[in-house]
Amino acid sequence: MxxxxxxxxxxxxxxxxxxxxxxxxxxxxxxxxxxxxxxxxxPAAEMAEIAQDLFTNRAGAALQYGVTEGYTPLREITAARLRDKYSIGSPNDDLIIVSGGQQGMDLSAKAFLNENDTIICENPSFIGSLNCFRSYKANLVGVPLQFDGMDMDKLEETLKTEKNVKLIYVIPTFQNPTGRVMSLEKRKKLLELASRYDVMIIEDNPYFELRYSGEYVPAIKSLDTEGRVIYVGSYSKILSPGIRLGFVCAPKVVMGKLVVGKQVTDVHTNLFFQMLAHDFLSRYNLExxxxxxxxxxxxxxxxxxxxxxxxxxxxxxxxxxxxxxxxxxxxxxxxxxxxxxxxxxxxxxxxxxxxxxxxxxxxxxxxxxxxxxxxxxxxxxxxxxxxxxxxxxxxxx
Ligand SMILES: Cc1ncc(COP(=O)(O)O)c(C=O)c1O
CATH class of the missing domain: 3.90.1150.10 (Aspartate Aminotransferase, domain 1)
Structure with missing residues (x-):
């Protein structure tokens, strides 16, 4: 065949x-x-206890279809923590639950990239995202990654010379593969350039809470005043990757597009694990x-x-x-x-x-x-x- x-x-x-x-x-x-x-x-023991409760007392809800945006209490607890602790998300934003951060990149690419549109990435970068962008037949352009983040001069040159630049993809904190952190100055410069050339930014931030030394650097999303940043987060590294729970915080207008994109991909993220994660976050001390x-x-x-x-x-x-x-x-x-x-x-x-x-x-x-x-x-x-x-x-x- x-x-x-x-x-x-x-x-x-x-x-x-x-x-x-x-x-x-x-x-x-x-x-x-x-x-x-x-x-x-x-946290397997805590999860086992919650799972038992879910199957015994709330199986009807946990095993039923849910809404594409995600389980409301999990969306709320996630959005509140990001907002209160890290100033991520504004009243113009919405937060949805996705099937791992990886799906956040996929939905953003689906929403913004036509074939041959350009997406600028740090070079090197996370292979899962690069392959995702490749799968949309986008034009991937790498900008060298320095010790303190993307080379901003090269980024500006690229923005000037490349056609149809739609997105800039960055992993600003504990980058995969390098572990490097983008400086605050560069985060501000990135926003300024994205604004000048009218390009959206995907901020992929699954590692930022795994800090062992040094000072916290604010998320790019928390510095954004224009609705230019799609923020992608994940529970993979702080709860477990097998539960496949991530989240996206983005301007409401953008979110509308991501939600229709998600609807045709997987209808919604596994509801049982969304409820389980919510219960873990509300009953136990995540910090x-x-x-x-x-x-x-x-x-x-x-x-x-x-x-x-x-x-x-x-x-x-x-x-x-x-x-x-x-x-x-x-x-x-x-x-x-x-x-x-x-x-x-x-x-x-x-x-x-x-x-x-x-x-x-x-x-x-x-x-x-x-x-x-x-x-x-x-x-x-x-x-x-x-x-x-x-x-x-x-x-x-
Ligand atoms: C930089 C980066 N982004 C996103 C992901 C995807 O994580 P998940 O889909 O498990 O949330 C990973 C996983 O290793 C990663 O390293």
Whole structure:
């Protein structure tokens, strides 16, 4: 049978990370490749208690169809927390629940991008979003990411020269893959440029509450006075990713379009888990829960950084992130992180080559991304030491 697939799907390649994760199915491989939270952070006992109550006392509601915008009490509790704690969201905005932050990007792309419209992305950026934008046959243009966020001069040049620029996609806080944070000055500059060139911004912010050091930097959305920011958040990293709960806060007019887009995609997000998350947030102390996650990840970050200090020496640079789940490591420009990861794979340790996150994924990158939330402390020590063996072999030292 010759299947006649669409150009849209034919042009999409399986994510390199998914391919690497296949290797990590082998239990003897130590994986720093996935971006998964630690299983220890899932509030499973509390969720079990709520689930029992939902099935016993409220099954009629929890197992019924719901509205596309989401379960109202969860929308309200989410919107109130964002507004009161972080000044995110104005009276002109609405907040809906989506099936993971990933769906927020998909709905925004669906609402704004015609074929060949331009979306500007940080380079490197989150592969799930890049693939989402590719699936709309958009023109993806990468702007280099500096230590303090997107290069604003290059962004302005791009805004001047590219046609039909509709969206700028950024992960300003603990960026995936780099862990970097966009400075406040650049956040303001980004808003100013977006306003001058009349472009919408997608602010993807799933990691900002996982801060282990340094000072909080306000969300771009909280600085927006024009209704130019679509804010995408997620419960994946602070509750659990398997429940697939994210949220979008955007101007009401924009939200109308996202909601019709969602209606034809999945009608609504899983109602049982929306109710479960709402009950968790209203019965338990989310702030204490996040504080526990932070303590765990802070210690894992520090463990991986010490292991790198000890084993990598001068061979490879690593950036100590103030939060998030990743450590971004780089070799001088002439090297190839993908070659290095191939050698490390043979030694039983997996990490993701930087090229996987490039807007043009045929480019070579001397970087490698390491995740520290999922591996155990023992795996961190052993895996980083094995990776150092791979480095010695690759660099011929
Ligand atoms: C930057 C970024 N955005 C969005 C997502 C999607 O998260 P979810 O769909 O689980 O909310 C991820 C997941 O790893 C991510 O790293």
């Amino acid at each position: 010759n299947y006649n697939f669409s150009d849209r799907i034919n042009e999409l390649k399986p994510s390199a990370i998914r391919e690497i994760l296949k290797v990590t199915q082998n239990p003897s491989v130590i994986s720093f490749a996935a971006g998964n939270p630690s299983v220890e952070t899932f 204490e829960h996040i504080e526990k996650i932070r303590a765990l990840y802070r210690s894992k970050r520090d463990a991986m950084i010490s292991a790198m200090e000890k084993s990598f020496g001068e061979m490879m640079n690593f950036e100590k992130p103030d939060g998030g789940l990743f450590i971004w490591c780089g070799l001088p420009e002439e090297y190839d992180g993908a070659e290095l990861c191939k050698i490390s794979g043979q030694k039983g340790v997996a990490a993701v080559p930087g090229s996987s996150f490039l807007v043009n994924d045929r480019d070579v990158s001397p970087y490698v991304r390491f995740n520290f939330s999922l591996p155990t402390y023992e795996q961190i020590d052993k895996g980083i030491s094995l990776f150092a063996d791979a480095l010695r072999e690759y660099l011929g030292r």
